[in-house]
Amino acid sequence: MELLEERIRRDGVVKSEGVLKVDSFLNHQLDIDLFDAMGEEFKRLFADAPVTKILTIEASGIGIACVVARHFGVPVVFAKKAQSINLDGEMYSTRIQSFTHGRVYDVIVAKKFLGPDDHVLIIDDFLANGCALNGLIELVNEAGATVEGIGIAVEKGFQPGGADLRERGYRLESLAIVESMDPDTGEIAFRQGSVTKREVPAGRAASGDLGDGAAGRACDGAAAPAAPTAPAAPPAAVASSTPASPGFAASACDPREESEAHS
Amino acid sequence: MELLEERIRRDGVVKSEGVLKVDSFLNHQLDIDLFDAMGEEFKRLFADAPVTKILTIEASGIGIACVVARHFGVPVVFAKKAQSINLDGEMYSTRIQSFTHGRVYDVIVAKKFLGPDDHVLIIDDFLANGCALNGLIELVNEAGATVEGIGIAVEKGFQPGGADLRERGYRLESLAIVESMDPDTGEIAFRQGSVTKREVPAGRAASGDLGDGAAGRACDGAAAPAAPTAPAAPPAAVASSTPASPGFAASACDPREESEAHS
Numbered sequence: 001m002e003l004l005e006e007r008i009r010r011d012g013v014v015k016s017e018g019v020l021k022v023d024s025f026l027n028h029q030l031d032i033d034l035f036d037a038m039g040e041e042f043k044r045l046f047a048d049a050p051v052t053k054i055l056t057i058e059a060s061g062i063g064i065a066c067v068v069a070r071h072f073g074v075p076v077v078f079a080k081k082a083q084s085i086n087l088d089g090e091m092y093s094t095r096i097q098s099f100t101h102g103r104v105y106d107v108i109v110a111k112k113f114l115g116p117d118d119h120v121l122i123i124d125d126f127l128a129n130g131c132a133l134n135g136l137i138e139l140v141n142e143a144g145a146t147v148e149g150i151g152i153a154v155e156k157g158f159q160p161g162g163a164d165l166r167e168r169g170y171r172l173e174s175l176a177i178v179e180s181m182d183p184d185t186g187e188i189a190f191r192q193g194s195v196t197k198r199e200v201p202a203g204r205a206a207s208g209d210l211g212d213g214a215a216g217r218a219c220d221g222a223a224a225p226a227a228p229t230a231p232a233a234p235p236a237a238v239a240s241s242t243p244a245s246p247g248f249a250a251s252a253c254d255p256r257e258e259s260e261a262h263s
Numbered sequence: 264m265e266l267l268e269e270r271i272r273r274d275g276v277v278k279s280e281g282v283l284k285v286d287s288f289l290n291h292q293l294d295i296d297l298f299d300a301m302g303e304e305f306k307r308l309f310a311d312a313p314v315t316k317i318l319t320i321e322a323s324g325i326g327i328a329c330v331v332a333r334h335f336g337v338p339v340v341f342a343k344k345a346q347s348i349n350l351d352g353e354m355y356s357t358r359i360q361s362f363t364h365g366r367v368y369d370v371i372v373a374k375k376f377l378g379p380d381d382h383v384l385i386i387d388d389f390l391a392n393g394c395a396l397n398g399l400i401e402l403v404n405e406a407g408a409t410v411e412g413i414g415i416a417v418e419k420g421f422q423p424g425g426a427d428l429r430e431r432g433y434r435l436e437s438l439a440i441v442e443s444m445d446p447d448t449g450e451i452a453f454r455q456g457s458v459t460k461r462e463v464p465a466g467r468a469a470s471g472d473l474g475d476g477a478a479g480r481a482c483d484g485a486a487a488p489a490a491p492t493a494p495a496a497p498p499a500a501v502a503s504s505t506p507a508s509p510g511f512a513a514s515a516c517d518p519r520e521e522s523e524a525h526s
Contacts, residue, residue: 028372
């Protein structure tokens, strides 16, 4: 989406640690006109999907999800980071480890808001390693609902989350895919062409630039939720670089460095 | 706002501990059509205010703020609960103690997103003791910006936050003010008539039904930010029932029991 790419080029800041800051329009200050245009684009991209609900995760996904939801005429449900709250049987839940915050949190959705009849469009601001998304997918699966698709504002194409989700058969539309970023020049290169129709060679993620530090961490691919169409082989490149974490249902990392790093 | 009151009557659940659950349309599942109608109403109520920015706080304020912002044509900034993140000089910050979560957190806004030229409309889903709002007001004051008004979806009129803010001269518009709730019958009574023009006798908060448990806690009124018009006397009824907490800049409680209690 050209409007978003232009905006990222103009106002995005490439931080030295491989983090892209887009807090002036996407996840701290929010440009509602831009969100509205993104909503229109998502509606175009998912025009044939019988979406009944939009699911996102607090906090930075909520704003986009709500503005996008107007274009679909459906409610938004946001998954909550439950922290120390006691969970009861009324919640679907999964666990996500946040490297940024150095802690594990439960992510929950009340059962009454997601059921077998729901066709869910998952919306989030960022996709890097895909761990938060895997958590959301698992919540949808727990509910017996259908993942119709995943709509992302900014995907970091040099991290494995997007390739992994596409390999597993999910319909993933990212409005801007950052192919590479140069912290010295501030230059940002975007992936060109149609994304969903692009062939993704197996193991591609491993050959890409994984960046350094937090950028290189991947989800626990072995424990990721099953694909919606045919069960694909676990993405070897991702799984082999990440030890299995049986304590976590779906995710062992947190891709939201951009939205929650305040330094 | 009749539409919202009807919805609260229909779908709100009065919990035994004096908590009103509205999670099916306001702060877990979000009814975007309702939010849109609320945005229209806020625009009508604040038509003459030269609003340049809408400020809210994560997480449950974000959705409403974004949908409301479309009607004002301005960006949203949401204050973040910073947790363990290192704060630097680039942030306005204040501290809020959350009784629900049993911890204190820093609330921050990047300085670059709020400045002396800004005329801010504060939007949030709930107003009870007003502590989160006092934190937001303080952030606006730190920035040298102007609080044009405060727009709330649901005010619990039997808790002191609303009366306190009105006494201090803030232009506060709550679309539904719950005057009383009966957990046994589930009955909810709303305050009738114009809210901003209503005379609020000094000390009213103390004579009202403060509820029990969490519902009875009040902000640290003595440390609350100064009024926008004339400096009013500190609301004695509130201050006298609350020990001063010099460690907290503006707030010593958290009014978001409804949005973050999952039991």
